[in-house]
Amino acid sequence: MAKTIIDAHNVSKTFNPKTVPVHAVQDVHLHIEEGEFIALVGPSGSGKSTLLNMMGGLDEPTSGTVFIDGIEITKLSENKLIDFRLHNIGFVFQSFNLIPVLTSKENIGFVLQLQHMPRKEREKRVLTLLKEVGLEDKTDSKPGELSGGQQQRVAVARALASKPKIILADEPTANLDSKSAANLLDIMAKLNKEEKITFLFSTHDQRVIKKARRVITLVDGKIDSDVEQVPT
Amino acid sequence: MLFQIAWRNIWRNASRSLVVISSIIIGIWAGIFILSFSWGLYKNNINESVYKQLSHIQIHHPNFGYEKDSKFTIPNSDTVLIHFQSDDRIASLSSRVIATGMITSPTTASGVTIYGIHPPSEIAQIGLNQTIIEGAYFESGKNNDILIGAKLAKKLKIKLKSKVVLTFTNVHAEIVSAAFRVGGIYRSKNISLDEVNVYVPQNHLRELLELKFSESNEIAILVKDETQLDSIKNDIETLVPNAKVEDWKELSPELGMIIESFNLYTYIISGLILLALTFGIINTMLMSVLERIRELGMLMAIGLNKRKIFIMIMLETIYLTVIGCPIGLFLGWLTVNVLGKTGINIAMFSEGLASYGFSSMIYPELDQEKYIIIVTMCLVTAILSAIYPAYKALQLNPSEAIRKI
Numbered sequence: 094m095a096k097t098i099i100d101a102h103n104v105s106k107t108f109n110p111k112t113v114p115v116h117a118v119q120d121v122h123l124h125i126e127e128g129e130f131i132a133l134v135g136p137s138g139s140g141k142s143t144l145l146n147m148m149g150g151l152d153e154p155t156s157g158t159v160f161i162d163g164i165e166i167t168k169l170s171e172n173k174l175i176d177f178r179l180h181n182i183g184f185v186f187q188s189f190n191l192i193p194v195l196t197s198k199e200n201i202g203f204v205l206q207l208q209h210m211p212r213k214e215r216e217k218r219v220l221t222l223l224k225e226v227g228l229e230d231k232t233d234s235k236p237g238e239l240s241g242g243q244q245q246r247v248a249v250a251r252a253l254a255s256k257p258k259i260i261l262a263d264e265p266t267a268n269l270d271s272k273s274a275a276n277l278l279d280i281m282a283k284l285n286k287e288e289k290i291t292f293l294f295s296t297h298d299q300r301v302i303k304k305a306r307r308v309i310t311l312v313d314g315k316i317d318s319d320v321e322q323v324p325t
Numbered sequence: 326m327l328f329q330i331a332w333r334n335i336w337r338n339a340s341r342s343l344v345v346i347s348s349i350i351i352g353i354w355a356g357i358f359i360l361s362f363s364w365g366l367y368k369n370n371i372n373e374s375v376y377k378q379l380s381h382i383q384i385h386h387p388n389f390g391y392e393k394d395s396k397f398t399i400p401n402s403d404t405v406l407i408h409f410q411s412d413d414r415i416a417s418l419s420s421r422v423i424a425t426g427m428i429t430s431p432t433t434a435s436g437v438t439i440y441g442i443h444p445p446s447e448i449a450q451i452g453l454n455q456t457i458i459e460g461a462y463f464e465s466g467k468n469n470d471i472l473i474g475a476k477l478a479k480k481l482k483i484k485l486k487s488k489v490v491l492t493f494t495n496v497h498a499e500i501v502s503a504a505f506r507v508g509g510i511y512r513s514k515n516i517s518l519d520e521v522n523v524y525v526p527q528n529h530l531r532e533l534l535e536l537k538f539s540e541s542n543e544i545a546i547l548v549k550d551e552t553q554l555d556s557i558k559n560d561i562e563t564l565v566p567n568a569k570v571e572d573w574k575e576l577s578p579e580l581g582m583i584i585e586s587f588n589l590y591t592y593i594i595s596g597l598i599l600l601a602l603t604f605g606i607i608n609t610m611l612m613s614v615l616e617r618i619r620e621l622g623m624l625m626a627i628g629l630n631k632r633k634i635f636i637m638i639m640l641e642t643i644y645l646t647v648i649g650c651p652i653g654l655f656l657g658w659l660t661v662n663v664l665g666k667t668g669i670n671i672a673m674f675s676e677g678l679a680s681y682g683f684s685s686m687i688y689p690e691l692d693q694e695k696y697i698i699i700v701t702m703c704l705v706t707a708i709l710s711a712i713y714p715a716y717k718a719l720q721l722n723p724s725e726a727i728r729k730i
Contacts, residue, residue, distance in 0.1 A: 151626055151724035172630055179628025186727060190623060194333035199326075206326050207628050251627070 097163075098259050098291050099125040099148055104157035106143050106314075117143040119314040121157075125259070125293065130285045130324075132305035133295040140314040141295035142263050148293065149182050149261045150174045162258045179207055183252025185262035185294075190248035191236040197223060198232040201251045208255055222250040226280050242273025246280060253284065262294035266301055278304045282324070327633060331640035338613070345609050346649040349703065352602045353653025354660065356595050356699045361661040361689035362669070363590065367583050368690055371573075373514050374580055377451050379573045380418075380545035381554055384561060387569045389542055393438065395424045396496040398540035399568050405544060408564060414557055416549045419446030420541040422530050426493025428473075428523060430481035437477070437523050439491060441530030450545055453511065453524065460485045460509035468529040471505035474519030475512040483507060491525075495534045503533055595699055599706040606707055610642055610714035621718055622726025635715045642711030646704060654700055664689045 101123040108115040118140040125131065133141050146152035147159060150166045159167050161181060169177055178184075191200045198219050205215045223229050226246040236244050245265055252260045262281075266274035278301055284290050294301075302308060303325045310317045335342045375381060384405070386397035399405065402420050409415050422441030427434050444463040447453040453472070454462040463470050471489065473481075483489060485507055492502045505525060513519055531538070548557055554572055561570045574581040614621070621634060629637075668686040 146724040149626070151727070172632075175625060175628055175630045178626065184623075184626050186623060186626075192330060192620070192624070194330060194337060199329075203326060203330075204627055255628075 095126040095128060097124065098127050098129075098161065099123060099293070100160040101148065102158050104144070104147060104154045104159060106140070106147060106152065107155045110155065117314050118147065118154075121314075121316055123148070123309075123316075125291065127258075127291055128285065128289045129291050129293075129307055130282065130305055131293045131307045131309060132302045133293060133309050133311065134297070134302055135295075135311035135317070137297075139311040141311055143314075144311065145261050145263050145293065145295055148259075149184060150178055151184075179204070180255060181258045183255065183257040183260040185245065185248045185252050185260065185265045187264045187267045191244055191251070193236050196233045196235050197228060197239070197247045197250075200236070200247060201254050204251055204254045218254065222253055223247075225253075225284065226250045240273070242269050242276060245269060245273070245277050249277065249280060249284075253288075253290065257290070259291040259293060262292065264295055264297070266296060266298055271300065274298060274301060327637050328640060331637050332644060334613075334637075335641050335644050341609060341613070342645055345606060345645045346652075348602060348605045349646055349649025349707070350653040350656065352598045353650060353699060353703055354657045356598045356703075357654070357657030357691060357696065358660055358689070359594055360591055360695055360699070361657075361665075361691040362687060364587060364691055364695075365665070365669075365687045365689040367587055369687055370583065371580050374577055375573050376547070377513060378515065378518065379576050380450060381548045381551065382546040382558055382561065382570060382572050383576055384544040384546075384565060384568045384570050385542065387567070389569070393423055393425045393542070395422065395493075395534045395536070395542060398536060398542055399544060399565065401539050402541040402544055403539045405561075405565055409546065409561075412557075414549055414553050416547040417446070417449035418544060418546040419443060419450040420527070421543040421545065422527050422534065422536060422540075423542040424493040424530065424534060426491055428477070428481065429490045429492065430483045430487065432482045433480070435477060435480055436521065437491070438521050439493065439530065440522060440524045441527035441534075442524050443527050447524070450547060456511040456513045457509045458512050460507065462509055463526065465508055467506075467508075468526055469503070469505045470508035470526060472509045472511055472524040473507055474522060475510050476516055476519045477521070477523070478507070478510050480520065485510060491523075493534075496536060501533050503529075591695055591698060595702050599702055602703070603706050603710040606642060606645075606710040607713055610638065610711055611717060613641070614638060614714045614718045618721060618726045621721055622723045625721070625723035626727065631719050634718055638715035638718050639708070639711050642707055642714075646707035650700055650703055653703075654696065657699075658696070661689050661691050 101121060104118060104121045104123070105116070106118040108117055121144060133145065135141050143152060147154050148161075150159075150161075150169070154167060157167070158165055164177070166174060166177060192203065195203060201219045201222055202215050205218060210218070220229065220232070223232055226249055228243060228246055228250070231239060231243060236247070239247065249260070249265075266277055269277065281292055281294075282304055285292050296302060305322065306324055307319070307321050309319045384399055386399055388394070389397040406418065406420055409418055420443065424439045424441075426437060426439055428437045458475060463472070471491075473489075478484070481489065487507050488504055489507065490502055490504050492500065495501045511519070531540070546557070548554055558570055558572060624634060625631070665688050668688045670685060671687055672685040
């Protein structure tokens with residue numbers, strides 16, 4: 094049996110509980126195993142981003158517990174949580190993913206440096222990662238000099254850098270044209286297959302959804318359906 | 326890596342950073358300039374007092390004091406003079422016989438302090454000959470020559486060659502009157518003293534007061550190197566044990582106060598400049614933090630802890646300050662050095678200043694210590710004003726920060 098990566102119980106999140114309560118996520122149970130490739134879908138406002146943020150320890154649930162690789166992250170202190178994220182979770186956001194003043198190489202190396210990886214080893218790993226996302230010729234370009242698709246690929250490479258248990262991606266293709274989106278998804282799928290990295294990404298895009306092996310649909314903060322499919 | 330990111334961050338908005346750097350430069354420069362200028366002004370006043378009036382050291386009989394009673398003399402002042410004339414630490418010295426009394430012209434009278442001087446000595450001592458605006462400096466060689474100030478001449482309505490009568494008491498408390506003829510009219514930088522000080526030949530006054538040849542009321546000494554002032558003062562005290570030996574700070578406590586208050590001004594002026602600087606830095610850094618909220622959220626999400634975020638923002642401010650400080654310091658130092666040599670002519674305002682004993686050329690000057698104070702205060706201010714924006718960045722919650730548009 095595959096190892097459990099995410100185990101969430103009764104997770105709820107209410108914004109503005111005292112004034113105008115908004116129940117973004119209600120009573121969600123989620124069980125994700127190593128090597129899964131999951132799309133989280135649903136209309137705007139259905140709670141996809143909130144759920145992802147809670148799975149990644151960026152947001153604290155109002156109630157419920159989240160275990161990542163056996164560790165209850167909902168109980169960690171803020172600084173421990175930051176450290177936990179650094180070593181266990183990779184993030185890819187919709188935009189503003191990269192540090193604008195650093196080159197692709199430095200952006201990826203930054204995470205490794207936070208993990209105190211020695212310089213030589215770091216440089217080697219950065220080059221490998223850039224090659225994996227097909228950007229070996231853009232090592233010294235700053236984010237401003239890259240296209241949106243290229244920036245997202247650097248972001249995926251950076252998310253991978255620390256060898257996380259899981260990569261959480263919040264609408265990674267939202268700002269991309271269809272060709273770049275397909276390209277990014279192919280890279281993610283390849284990494285998932287070859288390196289056994291677990292991916293959980295939220296999306297609206299039907300073409301992206303088709304590539305997933307499991308599709309979880311959220312409606313009004315609740316899981317509406319959770320189905321396995323054969324990617325096309 | 327944090328150092329590198331912070332350094333590159335400040336050049337993301339180069340014009341904004343340059344504005345902060347410029348304000349630091351101008352702040353430090355202005356602080357240095359204002360302080361050096363006012364110190365130049367005070368120094369000018371002090372020099373004017375020391376070299377044109379007080380001298381570095383004065384020796385009196387302990388009871389001579391405020392009333393200036395001529396009977397309190399320094400005995401054997403002639404031997405004291407001879408002893409110190411051969412001392413090569415001393416630039417010049419002169420003895421004076423002093424009486425207070427009344428000067429009477431045909432129309433009116435006025436209270437005066439009468440200085441019996443040895444004319445050649447006072448040339449080196451207080452440059453008295455340079456202040457003559459009418460007539461000559463004791464050229465007639467006559468005993469009844471008198472030198473009076475322009476203001477007093479005007480008050481008494483007398484001119485050159487006019488006859489005046491001096492009335493005072495001699496050492497036996499008898500009233501003495503003697504006629505003098507105005508041989509010269511002087512105008513010094515200190516108009517208030519011009520009204521009360523008159524100068525006559527020493528021997529004549531000594532005879533009128535019935536003092537012995539060896540006696541005088543005051544010995545004034547100018548030293549070559551002011552750092553030796555205290556040791557010279559000690560030597561005098563041993564040589565003339567029964568006399569009161571005072572340096573210029575004791576003679577004129579208000580000059581000492583000027584120096585004291587100047588230190589206070591240093592802090593007040595620097596404080597005001599730095600206050601303006603503080604708001605400039607807080608405003609700029611706060612703007613720079615607030616417009617990077619999403620980026621800071623992303624940094625926290627990928628694993629940069631709050632301590633490191635705080636350090637990064639602080640570093641950005643520190644870099645700006647570290648660039649601005651030396652430039653401001655150098656410009657300030659350059660200004661002080663150039664103007665310190667050429668001087669600033671404030672002739673436009675000097676008439677008013679002259680009545681307070683200031684001259685019209687100001688030579689800005691500043692101690693090393695003051696430079697250090699200004700720079701230290703500037704550094705401290707910059708670091709303190711970086712704390713609030715950095716603290717603001719710490720309050721961000723990564724998920725909220727990322728959601729913000």
